[in-house]
Amino acid sequence: MEKNIGSLQEQALKRKERLKALRDKQLHGREQEDGEPEHKKASLEEETPEKRHKELKLRNYTPEDDELKERQVPKAKPAAVEDKVEDQLKAANPEPIIEEVDLANLAPRKPDWDLKRDVAKKLEKLSRRTQRAIAELIRDRLRGSEEELAGVVGAVQAEQEDSD
Numbered sequence: 001m002e003k004n005i006g007s008l009q010e011q012a013l014k015r016k017e018r019l020k021a022l023r024d025k026q027l028h029g030r031e032q033e034d035g036e037p038e039h040k041k042a043s044l045e046e047e048t049p050e051k052r053h054k055e056l057k058l059r060n061y062t063p064e065d066d067e068l069k070e071r072q073v074p075k076a077k078p079a080a081v082e083d084k085v086e087d088q089l090k091a092a093n094p095e096p097i098i099e100e101v102d103l104a105n106l107a108p109r110k111p112d113w114d115l116k117r118d119v120a121k122k123l124e125k126l127s128r129r130t131q132r133a134i135a136e137l138i139r140d141r142l143r144g145s146e147e148e149l150a151g152v153v154g155a156v157q158a159e160q161e162d163s164d
Contacts, residue, residue: 056068057073058071
């Protein structure tokens, strides 16, 4: 038990030494960066209240005290930007290049134009098949009508032979 306590104390002392070394390193590092010792920096930061008030600028606050009224910053007047805005507007409006407008390009598309576009290829295939089917039906009718014509012609010939 005593060994554990002794080792914990040793570790605590080592930790304190390391922290002290880091603090010293940081303090000396600041001196080297700025070229001024730390105690001089502290004295510069701790200024008298009068010096702080001299730096005080009152922009949005209207003080009642006469001393503070002297520190009030006059209200800023907005700069005239009308000329700049006009120049920018002129630069933004290019001269029209197109004299005439094609109304066909400006007309809105029908709500189903995309559906028609997507179905167009399928409709082409179907129209070919439809034309083939129609042609085949016409041929069948013609074949049927030829048989009927042959029958009619045969009947007419038979009648003519009978009548002779």
